[in-house]
Amino acid sequence: MRTLSDMHTVALATAGQLLHFELAVAYEIFRNPPVDVTSSWYDVLLCGPGSLQVGPFVVEPDHGLDRLASADTVLVPACADIDDPPPPELIEAVRAAHEAGARVASLCTGAFVLGAAGLLDGRRATTHWAHTDELSARHPQAVVDPDVLYTDNGSVLTAAGKAAAVDLCLHLVHLDHGATVANSVARRLVVPPHRAGGQAQFVSTPMKVSGDHMLAGLLAWTQERLDQPLTVTDLAKRANLSPRQLNRQFRSVTGQAPLQWLLVQRVRRAQQLLEATDDSIEGVAVATGMGTATTLRRQFKRVVGVPPDTYRRSFRSTRTA
Template sequence: MQQGSSHTSRTAAPHRVVVIVDENSNPFELGCATEVFGLRRPELGRDLYDFRLCSPQPRTPMRDGFFTLTAVAGLEAAETADTLIVPNRPDVDAPRRPAVLEAVRRAHARGARLVGFCSGAFTLAEAGVLDGRRATAHWQWADAFRARFPAVRLEPDVLFVDDGDILTAAGSAAALDLGLHIVRRDHGAEVANSVSRRLVFAAHRDGGQRQFVERPVPDVPDESLAPVLAWAQQRLDRPLTVAGLAARAAVSPATLHRRFRAQLGTTPLAWLTAERLTLACRLIELGETRLEVVARRSGLGTAANLRAVMRRGTGLTPLAYRRRFGPAAP
């Protein structure tokens, strides 16, 4: 999880997220944006975002004519966005409206954060803001994307890419992963965990995980990793090794590695590190100031290793993370 510059201040007005909806946009990704950024959060005691929809036309037919969107702001609302989510649609060959592309360029020029869900990467690339940048898109459009936009550094087999001020998600469900990643980046792990609980969705799937993982119907006995994952999550403060996880699952380390790749799209060691990082972040947010205690309770061992893992995973030192997300933050 790469963490860029702060886009949210607890002393300022809520960060404004604006979604551009254009003709034939996908309803699912619009729903994901609304669920993550648009709902009120009384359980948190504050609103995380000021959420707006806008469209270049008064009536916007959604994908395949499922319904028509009306009574939203005009495209001028994009001019006030701190984060602008660009439109996507299944017809990736049809050119985007010039007015939409120009709105994306202006937002980028003034420093707004840009987000593309699924085929939204095509909108960003067509606007010219992705040249030389990292991005992802749905695997089925990877060849078409590369052919049209060779200057973009496409990563076709990941869930999402955080390239600082431009973020892209690969497909429909990955929009939720990226949305929660943005919440975590803006408000910390504890708030993101609260949002994920309300969504009844996994709190953290790392962006580098594979888009498509094999999930065969298991033979008896069930080969689900759920029992060993739950067991490990309750013991993150203890020494845990791949061999130990394999023994708990009653399989060889090689078999455990294959099951992690097939079911989670990652490795056992990468999963353990991500879980420990999330726990460390939550401990800091809840007020623990002693780095040695955070390192020990999260299983990261030493303060030096905690610093290295946090900087690699969040882009922040533990001190900077506490200043931004800890209980003493403004």
């Protein structure tokens, strides 16, 4: 039985049309060892049934999909269009590789291939936040988490969009070679060394509220007053609704109760201030209506997944690099 320490063959499972970023990230990380690594590195295989359309490029795989079954790690890059069903031969090859003992990981929308192969059933999974609802709808037995960077179920891993693909690949290097080597890879890429999978995707899902919707004006009005104490009664009065009507409208539009939505907006504003200003944590707490640094830290970590101090250091170090 293969163990993590034995893993060295990384097969990129490809078919159909792919997004080039995630494929390039995986190839870059697993194909090129850091200069200070003296131990054996990965053997990277590009596997597919034929010519691939990868963004604007045409790529020729080195091996067929049958090679996945003897790989140690199988990576499924992002599909270009989730409305196109994954090719049956890709689904079967990924399933067979997992049954043969391979560690299987998806990057961004590659999770739809894992779902079609039945590998997400009963497991936590994620993908780009814009597609988590669809992933959950197609694979209801999967436990889809829209808020994390990546999930690790041991033999099945999934990553959210774009930058999270880097995080998951670094996580795999960390598992196989340790933190020092993973950090060395990150330095070469000029990215933060390691972000835990439980961190949030650091995005705010856009509200689909048309200009003539009864909540459109209220949402804009509220976001201009995040530094002020606001109650459900305040919001209901502004919208000329009863608190019960307001709650019903908020849930239908945002999927959240009014105060839940308001808290998320305060945290999003705090993220902006932490990234763009030198304001103290106390100052950010006041500016976002959370009052005290203690409250900000508690709520920020609950929504984002990391403390505000850690969030600020991560984004500041990324910009400095």
